[in-house]
Each structure stands twice: as structure tokens, then as C-alpha cells.
Amino acid sequence: MPTHKKVQPQFRALAGSVAAIVAATGALSAQAKEVAYNADGHPYVKGEMLIKVKSKASLERFLDRSRDSLGSLAVRQSVLDAKDGTWYKVQVKESVGSMFAAREAAQAEGVLVAEPNFIYETQIGGKPNKPEPGVGGPDYEDVPDLPDEPEEDPRLGDLYGLELIDAETAWAVTQGSKDIIVADIDTGVDYNHPDLINNMWRNEAEIPGNGRDDDRNGFVDDIVGWDFRDKDARPFDDNSHGSHTSGTIAATGGNGVGISGVAQRTSIMALRFLGGANGSGTSDDAVKSIQYATANGAHLSSNSWGGGGFSQALYDAIQEAGEAGILFIAAAGNANSDNDAAPSYPASYDLDNIISVAATDSRDSRASFSNYGATTVDLAAPGVQVLSTVPGGAYKSYSGTSMATPHVAGAAALILAAYPDLSAADLKSLLLESVDSIPGLDGVVLTGGRLNIANAFEMARSRFGAPTPR
Ligand SMILES: [Ca+2]
Numbered sequence: 001m002p003t004h005k006k007v008q009p010q011f012r013a014l015a016g017s018v019a020a021i022v023a024a025t026g027a028l029s030a031q032a033k034e035v036a037y038n039a040d041g042h043p044y045v046k047g048e049m050l051i052k053v054k055s056k057a058s059l060e061r062f063l064d065r066s067r068d069s070l071g072s073l074a075v076r077q078s079v080l081d082a083k084d085g086t087w088y089k090v091q092v093k094e095s096v097g098s099m100f101a102a103r104e105a106a107q108a109e110g111v112l113v114a115e116p117n118f119i120y121e122t123q124i125g126g127k128p129n130k131p132e133p134g135v136g137g138p139d140y141e142d143v144p145d146l147p148d149e150p151e152e153d154p155r156l157g158d159l160y161g162l163e164l165i166d167a168e169t170a171w172a173v174t175q176g177s178k179d180i181i182v183a184d185i186d187t188g189v190d191y192n193h194p195d196l197i198n199n200m201w202r203n204e205a206e207i208p209g210n211g212r213d214d215d216r217n218g219f220v221d222d223i224v225g226w227d228f229r230d231k232d233a234r235p236f237d238d239n240s241h242g243s244h245t246s247g248t249i250a251a252t253g254g255n256g257v258g259i260s261g262v263a264q265r266t267s268i269m270a271l272r273f274l275g276g277a278n279g280s281g282t283s284d285d286a287v288k289s290i291q292y293a294t295a296n297g298a299h300l301s302s303n304s305w306g307g308g309g310f311s312q313a314l315y316d317a318i319q320e321a322g323e324a325g326i327l328f329i330a331a332a333g334n335a336n337s338d339n340d341a342a343p344s345y346p347a348s349y350d351l352d353n354i355i356s357v358a359a360t361d362s363r364d365s366r367a368s369f370s371n372y373g374a375t376t377v378d379l380a381a382p383g384v385q386v387l388s389t390v391p392g393g394a395y396k397s398y399s400g401t402s403m404a405t406p407h408v409a410g411a412a413a414l415i416l417a418a419y420p421d422l423s424a425a426d427l428k429s430l431l432l433e434s435v436d437s438i439p440g441l442d443g444v445v446l447t448g449g450r451l452n453i454a455n456a457f458e459m460a461r462s463r464f465g466a467p468t469p470r
């Protein structure tokens with residue numbers, strides 16, 4: 001057994017719960033899943049690895065040759081077609097072990113990379129709700145009409161974050177657009193929540209509930225996104241984390257209900273790969289979520305999760321999203337540690353399309369839990385005691401870099417609504433270069449500042465001219 005350098009408490013807590021959750025849903029495998037840890041203390045699914053090969057033939061050759069040394073390995077499924085190879089998930093004989101198998105596989109001819117199937121978690125302080133049992137989700141309710149004249153959101157005044165980032169000034173330019181699609185890759189969304197239902201993405205090319213893949217995107221009856229954890233068309237939120245992040249991105253503004261997101265209007269694509277009490281999920285399902293967002297028209301994604309080791313599969317998926325012009329906005333992590341010294345994935349991948357977000361409080365101080373990094377964490381956003389939507393038409397306050405990240409995602413959606421032709425690089429530089437400089441963030445994050453969306457619009461006007469809001 002490798003000696004663990006340092007295992008963070010949040011990882012230890014996983015062991016029992018993931019096995020129990022997986023056993024309860026039966027979704028991943030008939031075999032009970034157990035958690036193991038690599039030498040760096042990162043959790044992965046015991047008995048599984050992801051393997052990247054040049055071709056299916058090289059995979060089969062490897063499996064044939066290694067039956068004696070590694071036991072009978074079973075190919076589970078292909079995970080991602082990267083430009084230089086294909087990723088497969090492989091079931092490894094438990095007595096052999098994923099780490100050993102991955103090391104062996106990496107030596108084999110035709111195998112490009114092999115790695116364990118890491119486990120990631122939501123980046124929230126404490127764990128929110130007891131998960132609701134069961135797979136799937138409720139039927140889609142009819143989308144209500146918005147009021148003809150905007151009606152005030154009664155709890156808007158409780159959102160100190162919107163005030164700090166100057167959302168109201170930005171709303172004078174645009175309140176957002178349903179044409180801009182934000183993939184919320186998380187624990188799912190309460191897509192019937194009265195403050196979210198109007199801003200859910202609707203896959204217009206799909207006929208709901210007819211058991212057919214009408215738009216031929218590989219997913220049957222996918223209306224608001226997909227549930228990669230339970231492998232069904234209803235990415236309902238069993239945890240409350242994903243509904244909360246969605247509300248910060250784009251709870252419906254001016255509908256006379258609850259709050260508003262940073263974008264009053266946008267389209268939220270719900271991609272669920274995390275779930276259960278700990279809000280955990282695996283590399284392969286994260287990769288498939290990112291791939292879905294890329295293939296189905298998302299403009300950016302919001303990613304309030306982390307904690308796994310370096311995964312080349314995840315790197316490949318985020319890079320592919322970047323090549324499609326998609327920003328990947330990611331939580332810096334909640335370990336109060338320096339990402340420059342100890343990277344936190346996925347936020348710390350060295351890819352141009354990633355924005356890594358730290359959390360600050362109502363006085364613009366770095367949250368005590370927030371990771372930082374003078375070169376690898378880009379900017380801060382409000383992430384302490386943030387009020388947002390949770391399932392059942394309710395609202396709660398949570399803290400975490402999980403809550404900071406969707407502020408940046410909402411801001412990006414708002415800018416894109418006014419400047420739809422911006423490249424991902426231009427959008428990123430606007431968000432980063434227009435921050436409010438905060439002395440306490442100097443040397444703590446790359447920009448030394450906290451998101452300010454009104455500044456970003458001012459900068460956009462000077463760089464790109466008058467907005468053309470949708
Ligand atoms: Ca479909």
C-alpha cells in the first residue's frame with residue numbers, strides 16, 4: 001500500500017457513502033463500488049480505470065495480452081473520442097487494483113494513457129440536504145408566462161453578492177438572453193422550481209417522452225439536459241447544490257418571485273454527474289457531461305466541483321470544449337490551500353479556457369476556506385452565505401467556492417447576451433481585467449480582485465463598441 005502523504009478529511013468521509021449510494025441506485029455496476037486513494041490522497045473508484053488508446057484494436061490487443069498478468073479486464077464503454085485517441089472505461093479485477101493496472105497499461109503498446117477513475121465532490125462548506133432516494137425526477141411542469149411588466153423579486157435585497165458585483169448597473173445594458181446556454185455541470189437542477197423553470201434550456205429538437213432520440217444526438221428524450229449519474233433524461237437535483245448554483249447563474253429576474261440570478265435570463269442546461277449526500281461523481285461521467293455541453297450548443301459551463309487527481313481524460317474533454325469556444329468556469333476549491341503549490345483539479349489544469357474562482361465574503365475578504373493562488377486562481381467572487389434556490393420552491397444560504405463560481409458564469413452569460421460574437425479568450429480577458437482591485441486579494445489571486453460585471457460592460461464598450469443586446 002502506498003503511504004498517503006496527506007488525505008483531506010473531506011475525502012475520508014467519502015468511503016462509506018459512495019458505496020452506499022451506488023449500491024442503492026445500482027446505476028454504475030452490479031458490483032458494489034468502493035473508494036480507494038492514490039498516493040496523493042485523491043479518491044478513485046476501486047477496480048476501474050480510464051484508458052486512452054489509438055484505436056479499438058490496440059485496446060483489444062492490450063486486453064488480450066494482459067489477461068494473465070492483470071486478470072480478465074472488461075471494457076465497460078467508450079468515454080470520449082479525443083483528437084489523438086479514444087478513452088475507454090475498463091473494469092479491473094479487484095485483486096489486481098486500478099493503480100497497478102494503470103501503471104501496467106501505460107507501458108503497453110498502443111496505449112497512450114491509463115489512469116484511475118477519480119471521484120470529485122461539490123465545493124461547498126458542509127453538506128446540504130439529505131438526498132432524496134430514487135432515480136429519475138418529476139415530470140416537466142408547464143412553463144408559466146412571465147409577467148408583462150417586470151415584478152420585483154422580493155428577496156433581491158438579500159443578495160449582497162449582486163450588489164458588490166454591480167449587477168443592477170449591468171442590467172441596464174442587458175438582462176440576459178435565452179439564446180445563451182450555460183451548462184451547469186453539477187448535482188442536477190430542480191427544473192420545476194418557480195424561479196428556475198423559465199430559464200431552463202429546452203432542447204427544441206427533441207420530442208419529450210416518446211422514447212425516441214428525435215434529434216439524434218445520442219440521448220433519448222433529453223429536454224433540459226442529461227443525468228449521467230443515473231443514465232436517464234431527468235437530471236433532477238437530489239442534493240440541492242446544483243439548484244443553488246443554477247439560481248446564482250440565472251434565477252428568473254423580474255418575475256415577482258424570490259431572487260434573481262446574475263443573469264435574469266439565460267438558458268440553463270442541467271448536466272448531472274454528481275449526487276448523493278456528498279455530491280460526488282466520477283471522472284468518466286464528468287467527461288461525458290462536458291462532451292454533451294460541447295456537442296449541444298453550450299456557450300460556457302459552470303463547474304462547482306473538484307478534488308480528484310490529475311486526469312488526462314478530463315483535461316482532454318475541457319481542451320475540446322475550449323477548441324469549440326467554450327469557457328470552463330471552475331471552483332478553486334475549499335481547502336484553504338495554495339493552488340500554485342498543490343493544484344486542485346479541474347480548476348488548476350493549465351488550459352486557456354478555464355477560469356478558476358476563489359470565494360470572498362460581503363466585506364471582500366477571502367473566505368477562510370477558499371483556495372488561492374497568485375498565478376493559478378484568476379479572480380474572486382462572492383461565496384460566503386449566498387442565498388439561492390433549492391428544490392421544492394425554496395431558498396437557502398450556502399458558502400463555498402461552489403457559490404462564487406456561478407457568479408462568474410452568470411456574468412459571462414450576461415456579457416455574451418450583449419456581445420454574442422465575443423471569443424472565449426476575449427470574454428475571459430474582459431472578466432479578469434475588469435475586476436475591482438481589493439488590497440487583501442493582491443498576491444492571493446492572479447488579478448488581485450473581485451468580479452465586477454458593470455466594469456466588464458464598460459470595458460467591453462471601449463474595446464468592442466456599443467452592445468447589441470438580444
Ligand atoms: Ca436527443
Ligand SMILES: [Ca+2]
Pocket residue numbers: 206207208209210211212213214220221222
Ligand atoms: Ca424524444
Ligand SMILES: [Ca+2]
Pocket residue numbers: 153195251252253254255256257258259260
Ligand atoms: Ca425571481
